[in-house]
Amino acid sequence: xxxxxxxxxxxxxxxxxxxxxxxxxxxxxxxxxxxxxxxxxxxxxxxxxxxxxxxxxxxxxxxxxxxxxxxxxxxxxxxxxxxxxxxxxxxxxxxxxxxxxxxxxxxxxxxxxxxxx
Amino acid sequence: xxxxxxxxxxxxxxxxxxxxxxxxxxxxxxxxxxxxxxxxxxxxxxxxxxxxxxxxxxxxxxxxxxxxxxxxxxxxxxxxxxxxxxxxxxxxxxxxxxxxxxxxxxxxxxx
Numbered sequence: 001x002x003x004x005x006x007x008x009x010x011x012x013x014x015x016x017x018x019x020x021x022x023x024x025x026x027x028x029x030x031x032x033x034x035x036x037x038x039x040x041x042x043x044x045x046x047x048x049x050x051x052x053x054x055x056x057x058x059x060x061x062x063x064x065x066x067x068x069x070x071x072x073x074x075x076x077x078x079x080x081x082x083x084x085x086x087x088x089x090x091x092x093x094x095x096x097x098x099x100x101x102x103x104x105x106x107x108x109x110x111x112x113x114x115x116x117x
Numbered sequence: 118x119x120x121x122x123x124x125x126x127x128x129x130x131x132x133x134x135x136x137x138x139x140x141x142x143x144x145x146x147x148x149x150x151x152x153x154x155x156x157x158x159x160x161x162x163x164x165x166x167x168x169x170x171x172x173x174x175x176x177x178x179x180x181x182x183x184x185x186x187x188x189x190x191x192x193x194x195x196x197x198x199x200x201x202x203x204x205x206x207x208x209x210x211x212x213x214x215x216x217x218x219x220x221x222x223x224x225x226x227x228x
Contacts, residue, residue, distance in 0.1 A: 037217070039166075047158075047166065047209055049217035063118060063216055096165060103156040103171035104211075105178075110165055 002026035004036075004097050004108035011114050018087050018113060022080040022097030029075050030055055035100035036080040038071065040093040041110075048093075051082055052100065089115045119144050119212050123220035131228045136197040138223045140210035145190045146173075154214035157186055157195045160222075161206040169208075170195065202227055 008020035022036060029036060037052040051071040052060040061069050070083045080097060094112045098104035120143040130136045146153045153173035158166040168177040170186035173193055183198040197204055205227055210220040 046221050047211070047219040049211075049219070052217065060216065102175070103168040103177065103213075104158070104166070105168045105171075107165035107167070 002099055002106045004099060004106065006095060006097050006108045006111040008095075008111060008113065010112060011116065012087050013117050014088055014115055016087050018082075018084040018091070020082045020084075020095055020097075020111065020113075022082070022108065024078050024080070024097075024099065027099060029053075029073050029078070029080070032056075033101055036073070037098050037100050037104060038080075038082045039096045039098060039104070039107075040091075041096070042090075042093040045093075050084070050095075053080060087115045091115050119146075119215050119218050121210055121212055121218055121220035123208075123210060123223050126221065126223055128223055128225045129228045130197075130200045130225060132202060133199050136200050136204075136225060138195045138208050138210075138225075140188075140193045140195070140220050142191045142193075142212055144215070146193075146212050146214045147190050148214060153189050153193070154212055155186075155188070155193050156211045156213065157184075158209045158211060159204070159206050160209065161203075164206075166209065200225070200227070 004024040035054040038050045053071045068085045073080045092115050094110040096110040098107040122141045124139045146155045155173045157170040160166040174186045207222040
C-alpha cells in the first residue's frame with residue numbers, strides 16, 4: 001500500500017531556506033514512469049505544483065519559482081527532498097508531496113509551513 | 118504558463134441531482150500521442166486532494182461511476198450523475214502538458 005509523509009519545520013523565518021522531506025513506502029522511485037511531486041496550498045487558496053522528480057531523475061520546476069527550488073531523490077532511503085530558498089510570508093502554505101504515475105494518484109497529509117519573524 | 122479557468126466557482130446542488138463543472142485551458146492539452154493531459158481532483162473538507170479523472174476521461178481506481186470526465190483540446194467537463202453528500206468539497210482541474218498548473222477550484226456544496 002502506497003503511503004507518503006511530509007516532514008520539516010512548521011515555522012520558518014523570512015529569508016531562511018526551507019527543507020522538506022517526503023518519505024514514502026509501497027513503491028520505488030526507480031520504477032519506470034513513477035514520479036514524486038511537491039504541491040502547496042496557501043490557506044483558502046488553490047493548489048500550486050512546485051516541483052516534480054521522475055524515476056530517471058528528470059526534474060520539472062514551477063517556472064515562476066524555479067530559481068528558488070531544488071528537488072532531489074534518495075532512492076535507497078525512499079525519500080524526496082525539496083529545498084526552497086529565501087522564504088517569504090506569502091510562502092505560508094500546506095505543502096504536500098504526491099505519487100505520480102497516472103496523475104497525482106496518492107497524496108500525503110501535508111504539512112503546514114508558516115513563514116513569520 | 119497554461120492558464121486553467123474553471124466555472125462555476127461555487128456550485129450548490131440538491132442530493133440526487135446532476136452536477137457539471139467546466140474547465141478551460143489557454144492552450145490545447147491534446148498531445149500528439151492522443152492523450153489530453155488534464156486531470157480532475159477532489160479535495161474534501163480537511164483532507165488532501167484525491168485523483169478522480171486522468172487523461173481527461175479515465176476514472177482513477179476506486180472512483181465511483183457517477184463521476185465522468187469529457188472534453189478535448191481546451192474544453193473539459195467533469196460530471197457527477199447524481200450528487201451524494203460525500204461529494205462535497207473543492208474540485209480542481211490540472212494540466213500537465215506544459216509544466217503543471219491547476220484551476221482555481223470549484224466549491225460544491227449541498228443545498
